[in-house]
Amino acid sequence: MTKEAYVALVTCFNDDETLNYEATRAQVRRQIDAGNNILAAGTNGDFSALTFEEKVKLTAEVVDEVKGRCKVIVNAGMPATFETVKLAKEFDKIGVDGIAVITPFFIACTQDGLERHYLTVADSVDTPIYLYDIPARTQNHIEPATARKLSAHPNIAGIKDSGGQQETLSEYLKVGNEVEGFGVYSGPDHLVHWALQNGAAGAISGLGNVLPHVLAKIISCFNAGDEEGAAAAQVTYGNFRKDLYALGFPPAMVKRALWVMDKSVGASRQPALLPDPAQDKQVEAVLKKYELI
Template structure:
């Protein structure tokens, strides 16, 4: 199958912390031009800081800007099943390629509870549902056997794995090989090429906000059978990841790096990371080192 790259798009904010739709649309255009698809309102999109209504209007703006030139998946996950269904139905109405549903956060869930949660959402909409596992942030983890049972649901189309553990990703990909129509998307930026080689449908990457062309190159080279080209692009991608993520929480570092490149993206909503001149200087040096801005 042809692999596809998605970027977990940042949400841009004005100085008063309202959404800057024009700047967000510009980032959409930048990703589409690079050849990437869009995941909207994910971890790198500050989804937990957005209101219900903002997630709906943000989705509408992104879909309008993409205008059929790329695929759009939107994260509709909320702590409770009731509100997740309500938001998923709004996104279903707008029309996207997929609805990602992050595991509930704050509410501790059993595997049975997770299965009921995802099944209820998948039953409520026509748009294909993608499970979204990121236990470091939500404290809830979709065990591979739970994912296997959910893969049998006719409207659950795959999973986004952002757990960062290679053995878990391997277990999810084993399900993808066994269950037709269950696609696995890898989240870890350093495993993009490896995941493609082992059956992933593609990456959904936050770092692609900073290096969109390189992310697209990993996937396009792989699709063309150019393993050396894919490996070289992955090496450049991983090198930026190592340098940038050494400074702090990855989504915050992605947003600040992008801000150093183009301050129209704005800062994240509080209490997230504030501008820090010393750290921004370190980020600028990293971007210069990797040829992303002029020295």
């Protein structure tokens, strides 16, 4: 099976914190040129700071810009199943390739509660649903046994693992390798190549906003049977990740690095990280080290 690269696309903002759709479209084109697919309104896309209407319009703008040149998955996950279903139905109308559903946040869920949540969403739309696990941000974790149960639903197509733990990713991969049609996508940037070697359907990466061609190269080399090339690209990707994330919170650092490279992406909505001259100088040094500026 051909592996796929997705970038968890940043959402661009104007100085007054309104959405900059044209700048976002430019980032979509940049990823298409590199050979990557798009995940919109994810963690790196500031989804938690967007209104319902903005998520719908953002998705429509991304799909219109793509015009079938790559795949588009969009995140519909919200704390309540009710609003998640409402969003998913809107995305279903727009015509995306997949709908990711981050685990509910703020509301503590049992595994039975998560199972009901995902089954309800999957029953409500025709578009394939992808589970989205990032417990460090939501405090709700999809246990591998729950993922296995959910994999039996005909409209649940896979899972995005952003837990960062190789052990958990390995358990999800067991499900993916045993259940036909259930794809596991690696979120941790340092595990892309390892995940591909162990049966992942691909990667969904935030760091690809800054290094789109390196992410694409890991995937394309692997698909071509060039393990040496994939491994070399992974080393570059992993080293850049280590250097950049040493400076602060990962999604914020991705946006800051991209902002240093291209001011049109804007800062994120408050209370997210604001430009800081001292920190930006450190970001510049990392970007120069990797010849990105």
